Amino acid sequence: MHPLTPGALGKAAATFVLGLLVGAVGTVMHRSTPPWGLLLCVLLVLGAGLLSRAWAGGVALGGFAGGMFLSVTTLARTGPGGDVLVPAQQGIGWVWVLAAAAALVAAALAPRGLFRDEPRTERPARTTDEVQPAPDPAP
Template identity: 55%
Template sequence: MHRLSAGAIGSAAASLVLGVLIGTLGTVLHRSIPPWGLVICLTLAFVAAVTVRAWTGYVALAGYAVGLAGTVLLLTQRGPGGDVLAPDGQAIGWLWVLGSIAVLVVAALLPRGPFDDRPRAPRTPTVEHELVDPAP
């Protein structure tokens, strides 16, 4: 387990800001060109989540998750004039809210191997074959 350093906290704070930005863009634009607006917004959220996890790990991913989920849940509430960016009567709004959370879960559950920067030992063959002339 990694120690919580100032760099990790700074990365988590930057990831939180990125999550707020992606959450705002996605909530505003997911209904732009159905269904492609939703597909693009979910893809953007997933790519950002994977990038953040590869960048620092789970600490930064937690910051990104708080920013994204918090912004999506905040912006889907009714505004002071009764306006709403993701109406609950339309499936595309629910797909955005639940899809953005699913994207975070998938990014957190990806295998560790692709994100590991440690050098690996060279592979050694398990069986060595020798070319030998057959006996006469």
């Protein structure tokens, strides 16, 4: 776990802005070319969430999720002219909101080994006495 340093909080603020941007793009574009627009927007959320977590851990992912939440909930409301970007009557709007949340959960639950900076140690070479020949089949 990354400590709460000023650098980590700065990265969390930067990923908050990234979350605002990704949430706005996803909310506007998820209905562009069904179902491919929705799929690309959810993959964008997943990729940006994984990037945020890899950059500065859970604090940055929390900042990204906060920006996403703020952006999506703000843009899902009815606008001043009566326009709605995420209509409640269409299922694709609900799929966008729930799939974006699921992508954030997937980024949070991704294995820690994906974000490790140290290289793996090499496996020891197997010697010939460790390798046992397969038994001959009975005729």
